[in-house]
Amino acid sequence: MPLPLWILTGPTASGKTELGLKISNNTGMEIISADSMLVYRGMDIGTEKPSPDVRNKIPHHLIDIVDPWEEYSVGQYVKDFEAVTQSLRQQGKQFIVVGGTALYLKAIMDGLFEGPPADWEYRNSLKTIAGEKGPHYLHALLSEIDPETAGKLHFNDQKRIIRALEVFKTTKQRISSFQTQFGHKNPKYDCNLVAIEYERDALYKRIETRVDRMFARGLLDEVRGLVSNPLGLSRQASQALGYKEIMDFFNGKYTFSEVTREIKQRTRRFAKRQMTWFRSFSNIHWIHAGTENDTTNLSEQFLAWYTTAKRPYQQK
The missing domain is CATH 1.10.20.140 (Histone, subunit A)
Known part of the structure; x- marks a missing residue:
């Protein structure tokens, strides 16, 4: 019988991390990350990674598991994900998957097409x-x-x-x-997927605020420290949103004001692509934010949905 899997997603800057923490506080669920950049140690500010203090209070999984010079694939993520879920279930612990990397989510829900290695x-x-x-x-x-x-x-x-x-x-x-098996429901899980949706202007304002906050917290110094390491960055890590543009800034491609605008613009485009992915998922439940900072309302919507969606499993 497929095991129930609870997933919270949404575009970048939609407040998934904050909402996930609030849900965890209300339900006792641990958090499994589904973010392709949170796996890297030292990439903290540009990913708005939950702080060590937060992770000490609420257990998080699949965060800080590889060094930034190491390659990490979606295939490896699926293997790590299955190991974590199996361990948590054996311990009798509840958990929620939180993240916006659509390919990771699709691989969990629909299975993974493992083709030949990259050329x-x-x-x-x-x-x-x-x-x-x-x-x-x-x-x-x-x-x-x-x-x-x-x-x-x-x-x-x-x-x-x-x-x-x-x-x-x-x-x-x-x-x-x-890909005959890819795109069909993964028989291991019964996935319950909920996604956050903001009005476009509200989401874009959140994106701008997030980028400004990352710079204020020291994003330039974080990237400078990463690129100064002789081991460098892996191909995937070096393409991370924000990090790539700042490396170009260090190389003289942008002025500071230009790189700030570029990151904001590319983040908006990325959020748009994410929403296209999410809308292609079947059986997705949307929770709608009415303001630029709507965590309380969103958590209430999620908990109402979660309570209803959970009942069939409780009756079995």
Whole structure:
């Protein structure tokens, strides 16, 4: 029988961390992170990672588990996630998954397609081609070899288009042929997913406030310390939102005011992409924020939903 899984998600700056803490205080549930950047030690300010004091009071899992120079994949996350959930269940502990990395959530809910490893030389060559000929060109290439996958992807979804082309180059098979089990419900879990939704202007204001707060807390010094380490940053960590732009700032690409605007703009775009992902999930329950700071209302909505959703499991 699938095990019930409670998930709280939402776009960046929607207050998932704060809301998760409030829910934990009300329910006693421990927190499992579903954030691809919280796994890295030392990347604290730019990710608004819960403080050690907070984590001492409320147990958090899958935070600070790898060094920033190490690679960490969604496949490894799924393995770590399953180990943590199994341990917590054996101890009789309740937990909630909190995070906004859509690929992690999809892998939990729908299972994971584990294709061939990345071919970075080929990926970079495709990125160069896209830069020269435009994104439509790669989408047209994919349409010739895998029209099913191409039909599901927007031409601007370069990351997934490149991955599909890479899989075909490596295996001589379409990525869609490998994904027959991906996109179906994971038989291990009965997922109950709730997502936070703000009006666009309110969310954008929260994003601007968050970015300003990160700079005030010392984001520049945090990134300076990370890049000064001889081991550097892994490919994934170096692409983290905010960190990448500040590294460009250190290299002279931006002035300080420009990098601040750039991070805010890219964060808004990222939040928009997240919402597109979340709306594609089935059986999702939305809780709606009415103001820019609405944690009390959101927690009440979540607890009302949680109480109702939990009843079928209690009756079994």
